[in-house]
Every structure is written in C-alpha cells, then in structure tokens.
Amino acid sequence: MEIIVAKDYQDMSEAAADIIAELVSEKPGCVLGLATGSTPEGLYAELVKRYEEEGLDFSRVATFNLDEYRGLSHDHEQSYHYFMQKHLFDHVNVRPENTHVPNGANPDAEAACDAYEASIALSGGVDLQLLGLGHNGHIGFNEPADEFTKETNCVDLTESTIQANSRLFNSADEVPRQAYTMGIGTIMAAKQILLVVSGEDKAQIVRDVFFGPVTPKVPASILQFHPNAIAVVDEAAFSACEEIAEGTCGCGHDHEGGCCC
Ligand SMILES: N[C@@H]1[C@@H](O)[C@H](O)[C@@H](COP(=O)(O)O)O[C@@H]1O
Numbered sequence: 001m002e003i004i005v006a007k008d009y010q011d012m013s014e015a016a017a018d019i020i021a022e023l024v025s026e027k028p029g030c031v032l033g034l035a036t037g038s039t040p041e042g043l044y045a046e047l048v049k050r051y052e053e054e055g056l057d058f059s060r061v062a063t064f065n066l067d068e069y070r071g072l073s074h075d076h077e078q079s080y081h082y083f084m085q086k087h088l089f090d091h092v093n094v095r096p097e098n099t100h101v102p103n104g105a106n107p108d109a110e111a112a113c114d115a116y117e118a119s120i121a122l123s124g125g126v127d128l129q130l131l132g133l134g135h136n137g138h139i140g141f142n143e144p145a146d147e148f149t150k151e152t153n154c155v156d157l158t159e160s161t162i163q164a165n166s167r168l169f170n171s172a173d174e175v176p177r178q179a180y181t182m183g184i185g186t187i188m189a190a191k192q193i194l195l196v197v198s199g200e201d202k203a204q205i206v207r208d209v210f211f212g213p214v215t216p217k218v219p220a221s222i223l224q225f226h227p228n229a230i231a232v233v234d235e236a237a238f239s240a241c242e243e244i245a246e247g248t249c250g251c252g253h254d255h256e257g258g259c260c261c
Pocket residue numbers: 035036037038039040066067131132133134135138139140141161165
C-alpha cells in the first residue's frame with residue numbers, strides 16, 4: 001500500500017481529489033466507488049470546486065456507493081443517498097441514472113444486495129474505490145468479524161459504530177441497526193483503492209491497518225494485499241505510525257513489509 005502523509009485535513013482532501021480528478025480526466029467513462037462519513041466531505045467539496053472552476057466533467061462517470069442503512073429511504077436526511085446528493089451529486093454534472101447507492105428501502109435484504117452486486121458487475125467493475133475508515137477498522141459497513149465478507153450483504157452494526165454514527169441522528173435509538181454494504185470481496189475487486197483518514201482519534205487503528213496482521217478482526221487490514229492501494233492520511237492520523245515508518249520502534253526488524261510489534 002502506498003502511503004501519502006498529508007499535513008492536515010485540507011491537504012488530505014486536496015491530495016485525494018487530485019487522484020480522483022486525474023482518473024476522471026484520463027478516463028471520462030470511469031466507474032467510481034464512493035464513500036460517506038465526515039472524512040470525504042472535504043474531498044467532495046474539492047471535486048465540486050474543480051467542476052465549477054476547471055470544468056471537470058462527470059457526465060459519463062458512473063458511481064457506486066459502498067453502503068446504505070437498511071430501512072432508510074432515499075430522501076431520509078440521514079440516508080447515504082441523501083448525503084451524496086448534498087455533498088456531490090447535486091453540484092456536478094453526473095447523470096442521476098449513473099449514480100447508485102444500495103436500496104435501503106427494500107426490506108428484502110437478499111434481493112437488494114444481489115441486485116446491487118449485479119449492477120456493479122454490469123458496469124464493468126469499479127475503477128477506483130474511495131474508502132473512509134471506521135474507528136474499529138471497518139470499511140464500508142464491514143465490521144470486525146471472524147471472516148472477511150465476500151459480496152454485498154446485510155450486516156448488523158456494532159454498538160461502537162451505532163454510537164459513533166449517532167452524532168448525525170437525534171439519538172442513538174434512531175440509528176438503524178443494520179446496513180447493506182459492499183463486501184470485502186467487492187471492495188478488493190476494485191482496480192484501485194483510495195483510503196482517506198484524518199485525525200488523531202484514528203491514529204491507533206491506522207497503525208493496526210497499515211502495519212498489523214491482516215485479519216478480519218481489523219477489516220481494512222486486507223488492503224495491505226491490494227495490488228494498487230493508496231492511503232492519504234493526515235499527520236495526526238499517521239502519528240502512531242511514525243516510529244515504524246522511520247524504523248525506530250526498536251524491534252530490530254526490516255519494516256518494509258510491515259511491523260511485527
Ligand atoms: N459506513 C461509514 C464508513 O464508510 C465510514 O468510513 C465510517 C467513518 O466515518 P467518518 O469518516 O465520519 O469517521 O463511517 C461509516 O460507518
């Protein structure tokens with residue numbers, strides 16, 4: 001995994017937007033896998049700026065979002081569909097019919113997830129998958145588990161994720177208990193991965209993800225095995241990794257492939 005350490009949140013957002021903008025310019029009909037959460041808000045703002053100021057063209061781009069809460073309709077203010085409209089889709093020239101978010105309003109989990117997986121396959125596959133990182137190492141809504149998930153599936157959210165995401169709802173009671181999410185297999189099938197992480201509160205999990213063992217207990221650790229993964233993290237999020245990156249953590253081993261301690 002290539003790691004780019006950005007100075008701060010704004011710097012991280014710009015560096016990540018550069019990578020997406022370059023792909024959209026080089027391959028106007030590309031398929032973008034998109035993510036929600038606070039972390040990518042700044043990079044979406046950067047993409048909107050590039051559309052407005054430089055004419056970055058999204059008219060042939062197709063998008064597939066990672067996940068959606070089960071039970072929330074598209075127009076629910078806390079749905080990820082609504083989030084994407086608000087932060088990106090309403091402000092650039094992407095065609096609505098080319099944007100895809102799992103259908104949280106479909107109570108038939110199997111049908112909703114199978115349909116989503118099929119539409120990703122029909123698009124030819126994701127060129128670049130953007131990811132944020134949960135405090136417990138989740139990507140999409142793939143929570144720590146005994147094994148890696150494969151395809152789009154329905155998951156039970158962990159209590160820590162419900163608590164973390166409750167800041168966007170009136171109370172934790174309102175946070176849906178389940179979500180539809182691309183599986184780890186779906187994510188790993190993307191040709192390129194772009195992980196963005198910001199803030200000191202993620203420093204320990206960033207260290208585990210980048211340098212710890214690859215395990216479904218830390219779902220994002222699987223990204224160590226992706227052949228074309230880039231992580232853009234700010235200095236605060238990278239702060240627990242510095243000693244490893246500099247090779248001064250004292251274990252005496254070569255850290256090129258990650259650290260054992
Ligand atoms: N399902 C989303 C994830 O895709 C996201 O990466 C994570 C972290 O969000 P934030 O960037 O707000 O810390 O939150 C949610 O649980």
